[in-house]
Amino acid sequence: MRTIDWVDGAIEIIDQTMLPGELRILRLHTVGELVAAVQSLAVRGAPALGVAGAFGVALAARVHADDPQALALAVRRVETARPTAVNLARGAQRAASQLNRGPQAVLEEACRVRDEEIAASAAMATRGADLLTQLCGARARLLTHCNTGGLAAVTVGTALGVVHELHQRGRLAGVIASETRPLLQGARLTSWELTQWGIEHRVAVDSAGPFLMARGEVDAVILGADRICANGDVINKIGTYAHALGARRAGIPFVVVAPESTIDLDTPHGGAVPIEDRGAAEITPWADAVNPAFDVTPHDLVTAIVTDRRVITGSPAATA
Ligand SMILES: CSC[C@@H](O)[C@@H](O)C(=O)COP(=O)(O)O
CATH class of the missing domain: 1.20.120.420 (translation initiation factor eif-2b, domain 1)
Incomplete structure (x- = not known):
């Protein structure tokens, strides 16, 4: 659909x-x-x-x-x-x-x-599933953040497309969907899509992610991007950076899956990207607030970026 x-x-x-x-x-x-x-x-x-x-x-x-x-x-x-x-x-x-x-x-x-975009989803699913199997072995327990399924990408999706492909191949041992405050794209949308696909999963509050990784419950983090800069910095839903730090501390792969259409070689690094702030009303009508919808994950925390054309392990500009 x-x-x-x-x-x-x-x-x-x-x-x-x-x-x-x-x-x-x-x-x-x-x-x-x-x-x-x-x-x-x-x-x-x-x-x-x-x-x-x-x-x-x-x-x-x-x-x-x-x-x-x-x-x-x-x-x-x-x-x-x-x-x-x-x-x-x-x-x-x-x-x-x-x-x-x-x-x-x-x-x-x-x-x-x-x-x-439909074709890109299919290509990313195959390439991403191959990579995750290389990185995690026969069966992977994955943590994902926000929603990167068909809802976000017309059909099967980016990172969630890889999850779906691993499930089809019998190589998925578990999925944790990070709830994604404040609009709950993970708890509402990812959980809904995984349910439609018959994929068992658990929803976790965002702040539990790094602890679950430290406790050995996650083999890799896999998520999408809203923009990938020339130096490989990844802009994605707020909470992504914390998951990247948790993954680094736990020594597990942090994999970004995004089509080439999300790579922006005209933006040199994450500091140059306009980060949407969605205002106080969305999170706390009774007080002032800061509500960035996205964060910047520095490129050195990213294990690999899977696109519809390649697997990038350094700067996208170097291998464009
Ligand atoms: C395949 S979607 C990748 C990103 O767009 C996704 O992770 C994300 O951050 C979406 O943010 P949203 O504010 O829900 O548009």
């Missing part, structure tokens, strides 16, 4: 704010609706955001075909709806590169972005 697609002239998404309680399909007809869906995290996860960005520009191209100024403004709104995952602006820009050829060409490019 595709969790985001273009259907009969509109974008269809699974509304991820409603899971796991309700499987609701949303149809988005306007750029305003798409931007609202991105900002509320009804659609989320870096590869899915790339597809959302591309389809968002396809919507804009239809509505504003005769008004170049309004069109440029709409494209900008889509590109900047969220700042951290490089895929969103990249997907929007790819679709926008066809604007001079008309709305149909824009839509065709957006569909190519979608199809490439």
